[in-house]
Amino acid sequence: xxxxxxxIISGPSGAGKGTICERVRIETDSTVSVSVTxxxxxxxxREGEAYYFISNGEFDALIxxxxxxxxxxxxxxxxxxxxxxxxxxxxxxxxxILEIDVQGAMQVKTTFPEGILIFVLPPSxxxxxxxxxxxxxxxxxxxxxxxxxxxxxxxxxxxxxYVIVNDDLDAAVAxxxxxxxxEGLRLTPGSAKTFVEKFRKKEIR
Numbered sequence: 001x002x003x004x005x006x007x008i009i010s011g012p013s014g015a016g017k018g019t020i021c022e023r024v025r026i027e028t029d030s031t032v033s034v035s036v037t038x039x040x041x042x043x044x045x046r047e048g049e050a051y052y053f054i055s056n057g058e059f060d061a062l063i064x065x066x067x068x069x070x071x072x073x074x075x076x077x078x079x080x081x082x083x084x085x086x087x088x089x090x091x092x093x094x095x096x097i098l099e100i101d102v103q104g105a106m107q108v109k110t111t112f113p114e115g116i117l118i119f120v121l122p123p124s125x126x127x128x129x130x131x132x133x134x135x136x137x138x139x140x141x142x143x144x145x146x147x148x149x150x151x152x153x154x155x156x157x158x159x160x161x162y163v164i165v166n167d168d169l170d171a172a173v174a175x176x177x178x179x180x181x182x183e184g185l186r187l188t189p190g191s192a193k194t195f196v197e198k199f200r201k202k203e204i205r
Contacts, residue, residue, distance in 0.1 A: 004091075005184060007097045036079070039079075122167075164176055
């Protein structure tokens with residue numbers, strides 16, 4: 001069975017990466033990893049959908065047992081990606097999408113270099129500010145902090161394989177799907193050898 005691909009999607013808070021990931025998940029029948037976090041849930045968040053909400057002690061136990069693919073401390077809250085669901089999905093032939101920050105993405109890039117990194121950008125910082133304010137969940141101080149963090153995250157752009165500018169959501173989703181489709185056709189030395197062998201045996205369908 002063909003192994004699935006791991007797509008790591010990052011971008012500033014408010015860039016729209018969560019919406020893009022959800023649309024792509026549905027349209028491509030991919031799996032989106034559900035992260036764990038020590039922060040409390042927002043009013044519109046349900047357990048097991050965006051996150052699993054756990055205690056600091058439970059989070060530390062996952063680290064000690066090598067149960068996280070990556071983890072980070074963001075604004076005093078811990079976030080991490082459970083390792084086993086990712087491995088299970090890939091070996092079942094399913095594409096896995098990780099929606100994580102740049103700190104986590106750099107960890108995954110080191111431990112899983114075959115992962116494909118995609119950075120989602122807003123069209124401008126002013127648009128990003130408007131989107132964050134529109135959520136109504138942050139104070140003015142929080143908004144400024146988010147914008148400062150966005151500038152720091154953008155510095156990591158050269159480490160990524162692709163950039164998607166989310167000015168139009170439908171276009172951004174289509175571009176992300178195009179990246180996934182192209183990567184699905186990428187040859188590796190192993191897959192190229194398999195194709196040659198099947199071609200010789202006339203087994204390609």
